[in-house]
Amino acid sequence: MNIINDIKIARQRIAPYIVQTPLIRLPSLDSFLGCRTYIKAENMQITGAFKIRGAMNKAVSLSPQERAAGLVCASSGNHGKALAYTAKLLGTKAAVVIPYSAPEIKVKAIEALGAEVIRSDLSERFAVAERICAERHATLVPPFNDPYVIAGQGTAGLEIAEQEPELDAVLVPVSGGGLLGGVSCALKNMLPGIKVYGAEPEALPRYSRSLHAGQITRVPQQRSLADALLSQEPGSLCFPLVQQYVDEVFPVSDEYLLKAMKLLLTEGKILAEPSSCIGIAAVLQGLLTVRPEEKVCFLVSGGSVGLSQLDQLKDVTL
Amino acid sequence: MNIINDIKIARQRIAPYIVQTPLIRLPSLDSFLGCRTYIKAENMQITGAFKIRGAMNKAVSLSPQERAAGLVCASSGNHGKALAYTAKLLGTKAAVVIPYSAPEIKVKAIEALGAEVIRSDLSERFAVAERICAERHATLVPPFNDPYVIAGQGTAGLEIAEQEPELDAVLVPVSGGGLLGGVSCALKNMLPGIKVYGAEPEALPRYSRSLHAGQITRVPQQRSLADALLSQEPGSLCFPLVQQYVDEVFPVSDEYLLKAMKLLLTEGKILAEPSSCIGIAAVLQGLLTVRPEEKVCFLVSGGSVGLSQLDQLKDVTL
Numbered sequence: 001m002n003i004i005n006d007i008k009i010a011r012q013r014i015a016p017y018i019v020q021t022p023l024i025r026l027p028s029l030d031s032f033l034g035c036r037t038y039i040k041a042e043n044m045q046i047t048g049a050f051k052i053r054g055a056m057n058k059a060v061s062l063s064p065q066e067r068a069a070g071l072v073c074a075s076s077g078n079h080g081k082a083l084a085y086t087a088k089l090l091g092t093k094a095a096v097v098i099p100y101s102a103p104e105i106k107v108k109a110i111e112a113l114g115a116e117v118i119r120s121d122l123s124e125r126f127a128v129a130e131r132i133c134a135e136r137h138a139t140l141v142p143p144f145n146d147p148y149v150i151a152g153q154g155t156a157g158l159e160i161a162e163q164e165p166e167l168d169a170v171l172v173p174v175s176g177g178g179l180l181g182g183v184s185c186a187l188k189n190m191l192p193g194i195k196v197y198g199a200e201p202e203a204l205p206r207y208s209r210s211l212h213a214g215q216i217t218r219v220p221q222q223r224s225l226a227d228a229l230l231s232q233e234p235g236s237l238c239f240p241l242v243q244q245y246v247d248e249v250f251p252v253s254d255e256y257l258l259k260a261m262k263l264l265l266t267e268g269k270i271l272a273e274p275s276s277c278i279g280i281a282a283v284l285q286g287l288l289t290v291r292p293e294e295k296v297c298f299l300v301s302g303g304s305v306g307l308s309q310l311d312q313l314k315d316v317t318l
Numbered sequence: 319m320n321i322i323n324d325i326k327i328a329r330q331r332i333a334p335y336i337v338q339t340p341l342i343r344l345p346s347l348d349s350f351l352g353c354r355t356y357i358k359a360e361n362m363q364i365t366g367a368f369k370i371r372g373a374m375n376k377a378v379s380l381s382p383q384e385r386a387a388g389l390v391c392a393s394s395g396n397h398g399k400a401l402a403y404t405a406k407l408l409g410t411k412a413a414v415v416i417p418y419s420a421p422e423i424k425v426k427a428i429e430a431l432g433a434e435v436i437r438s439d440l441s442e443r444f445a446v447a448e449r450i451c452a453e454r455h456a457t458l459v460p461p462f463n464d465p466y467v468i469a470g471q472g473t474a475g476l477e478i479a480e481q482e483p484e485l486d487a488v489l490v491p492v493s494g495g496g497l498l499g500g501v502s503c504a505l506k507n508m509l510p511g512i513k514v515y516g517a518e519p520e521a522l523p524r525y526s527r528s529l530h531a532g533q534i535t536r537v538p539q540q541r542s543l544a545d546a547l548l549s550q551e552p553g554s555l556c557f558p559l560v561q562q563y564v565d566e567v568f569p570v571s572d573e574y575l576l577k578a579m580k581l582l583l584t585e586g587k588i589l590a591e592p593s594s595c596i597g598i599a600a601v602l603q604g605l606l607t608v609r610p611e612e613k614v615c616f617l618v619s620g621g622s623v624g625l626s627q628l629d630q631l632k633d634v635t636l
Contacts, residue, residue, distance in 0.1 A: 044587055264588075307631055
């Protein structure tokens with residue numbers, strides 16, 4: 001598959017439905033990070049995260065018959081919200097499979113977007129989603145391991161390259177690798193000299209290990225404050241892209257996630273969920289050496305965070 | 319004085335020292351406000367507020383001898399911080415007069431920027447500042463009623479006009495009127511068809527009353543959550559500009575300030591102090607009628623807010 005072309009096509013297709021999020025220069029962070037700081041604010045994307053890019057690209061690429069039969073996914077997070085919104089915007093149905101263990105507030109948010117919510121056991125959720133697809137002839141929209149989803153997420157990379165072509169490096173959160181795979185492909189094609197890095201929770205170092213091993217390596221399920229980055233292994237379509245286009249992936253500690261979130265909020269004036277701050281955290285933790293004159297962009301992937309979650313930042317020291 | 323020219327000169331002079339803050343499209347606020355929402359993010363300005371524009375323009379317009387004798391102001395807030403930073407950047411001295419009643423955290427922030435802090439009684443602070451100026455042959459930098467300060471603040475208006483020339487209206491917080499006077503002058507000169515509105519605390523309706531009376535009218539000192547907007551009367555240099563260039567000034571309730579702050583933070587993902595959210599509050603309160611297709615920009619003037627202040631938002635309903 002010719003990914004960079006797919007990303008450019010995706011951009012045209014999803015343009016009517018998404019916003020070009022701002023790329024913001026944040027000089028107030030420079031002294032903390034040791035570089036010229038930029039963020040790509042996907043927390044200001046429609047539905048509050050980049051996920052709408054991939055879900056929408058998948059949906060608009062379906063035939064009218066396929067689209068009318070509905071969309072299905074298993075996600076209580078940003079992907080589920082994005083799929084529900086996509087279906088609403090396109091006038092079709094979405095069914096979102098959510099584990100019994102997920103908080104009621106997430107269920108309500110997805111129902112509020114008009115989607116059908118189907119509860120299941122945590123371990124059963126993907127099987128339930130596939131069964132529903134089969135029964136209804138509906139389309140499964142995977143969270144990352146799908147060429148249309150990857151191409152959709154990659155559109156954020158095209159925007160970054162146009163908005164600030166003088167960047168030296170971009171840091172991207174990674175879980176399954178749909179965002180990192182697509183964005184790194186777009187960036188390296190548009191700006192050959194740029195460095196692209198991933199950042200993942202150190203409790204789930206699936207990309208660090210897989211890259212080191214040269215093959216997809218599964219890690220045990222662990223908890224992390226980066227609750228949007230809990231995949232146990234790279235997507236099979238994402239991994240080769242990351243191998244080809246990403247310079248390094250850093251495993252980041254939860255402690256630095258909270259520092260990064262506090263820094264971005266109190267100094268940068270931008271609210272983002274912990275998972276989204278993992279690139280900033282990687283630099284704070286000293287995993288990547290940057291220079292004061294370097295222009296470094298942090299892709300801030302989402303902003304799903306409630307006010308009560310900010311209490312945990314009060315005792316965090318920068 | 320030819321203000322628009324002064325504003326253009328100011329822009330050249332202060333360009334090396336400030337940042338062009340982003341003008342951000344925030345579609346997530348559209349359904350709440352009933353218009354196409356943009357913000358001019360002066361909370362992301364150096365020192366966290368627009369105030370550096372005016373203070374810096376005053377300082378760089380002094381002769382080398384004047385500048386070397388130092389800068390003085392009476393302000394424990396954003397203006398004091400901006401002046402301290404200006405002096406540090408230009409390699410001169412700043413003395414900032416702060417009332418005994420001001421919180422210690424503000425004193426520390428200004429001292430950390432290298433300024434001398436002089437404590438005084440609240441009612442004596444301006445007299446103390448003037449006495450220091452006389453003793454040291456230093457220059458008083460007023461918070462708003464000064465042509466260089468007004469021209470400096472107006473540079474934010476030039477940026478808005480260039481960044482989004484298709485805007486229908488801009489809402490600006492107003493206290494003494496330096497920001498509103500300068501920005502409205504810039505906007506009306508650059509984009510003749512645009513509407514410019516001010517928003518002030520309803521507890522201190524100094525502009526609403528003065529505009530109605532056709533002359534500067536003093537209001538009693540009152541408290542408001544908009545703690546950066548507590549001036550009792552319009553500046554004598556600012557008032558004629560507001561009369562000439564501003565379409566209307568709205569008195570806004572504290573209740574809607576908090577709603578606006580919560581909306582901007584939780585939906586827009588942007589942290590701003592209550593005073594800065596007063597334009598959004600004016601629309602939420604129904605004081606200005608807007609249409610869904612109208613492009614409305616809210617100047618978000620500053621971001622000086624601590625995490626503990628966010629607790630008061632938890633019980634606020636949108």
